[in-house]
Amino acid sequence: NAGVTQTPKFQVLKTGQSMTLQCAQDMNHNSMYWYRQDPGMGLRLIYYSASEGTTDKGEVPNGYNVSRLNKREFSLRLESAAPSQTSVYFCASSLMNVNQPQHFGDGTRLSIL
Amino acid sequence: GIQVEQSPPDLILQEGANSTLRCNFSDSVNNLQWFHQNPWGQLINLFYIPSGTKQNGRLSATTVATERYSLLYISSSQTTDSGVYFCAVEQNAGGTSYGKLTFGQGTILTVHP
Numbered sequence: 624n625a626g627v628t629q630t631p632k633f634q635v636l637k638t639g640q641s642m643t644l645q646c647a648q649d650m651n652h653n654s655m656y657w658y659r660q661d662p663g664m665g666l667r668l669i670y671y672s673a674s675e676g677t678t679d680k681g682e683v684p685n686g687y688n689v690s691r692l693n694k695r696e697f698s699l700r701l702e703s704a705a706p707s708q709t710s711v712y713f714c715a716s717s718l719m720n721v722n723q724p725q726h727f728g729d730g731t732r733l734s735i736l
Numbered sequence: 737g738i739q740v741e742q743s744p745p746d747l748i749l750q751e752g753a754n755s756t757l758r759c760n761f762s763d764s765v766n767n768l769q770w771f772h773q774n775p776w777g778q779l780i781n782l783f784y785i786p787s788g789t790k791q792n793g794r795l796s797a798t799t800v801a802t803e804r805y806s807l808l809y810i811s812s813s814q815t816t817d818s819g820v821y822f823c824a825v826e827q828n829a830g831g832t833s834y835g836k837l838t839f840g841q842g843t844i845l846t847v848h849p
Contacts, residue, residue, distance in 0.1 A: 665740075668837060671834065679834075724783075727780075729778055
């Protein structure tokens with residue numbers, strides 16, 4: 624049982640390059656989330672998808688786009704990467720509205736030079 | 737938005753000691769979760785506890801929603817308990833819970849053998 628799988632685990636980009644982070648879950652969860660974690664800080668919500676076919680902004684959406692490809696997959700795209708987007712990115716999933724915890728992937732460490 | 741404050745920011749223990757971590761939040765919540773981030777960066781969900789008390793082995797948690805705080809108790813600590821403990825909440829906007837979590841800054845726990 625893989626849970627939440629994120630790819631890639633590490634990536635280095637140059638300023639201005641584009642990149643898509645992939646996330647897939649095999650727990651039949653309806654809700655999926657993207658967070659970023661900066662050094663010494665808690666996680667901040669970028670975007671979420673309450674159910675297949677819907678997406679909405681979180682606390683820090685600027686510079687990002689998302690796609691809920693199907694129930695399993697939720698991708699995060701950086702169209703023109705900036706050094707301020709250097710961070711560790713986490714994807715999570717849960718069953719919404721049934722009082723269930725969020726389950727996290729292992730993260731993608733992204734550096735933008 | 738809702739504010740989440742965790743204390744203490746750092747905690748150093750000897751193996752076998754007990755500890756209490758606190759999470760204060762500034763508004764009513766319909767979702768509260770505790771997470772452990774291990775030294776490899778993985779986030780593990782410990783409790784989903786918007787109110788009441790739960791126990792899981794050496795760990796237990798209590799949330800007093802009316803007074804806007806939650807406590808995480810760790811008994812007989814072990815070196816494997818080391819890492820960062822995060823409290824995360826979703827503000828109760830009077831409608832559906834979407835799992836839009838706001839994280840605290842975390843408590844860094846170090847357990848020495």
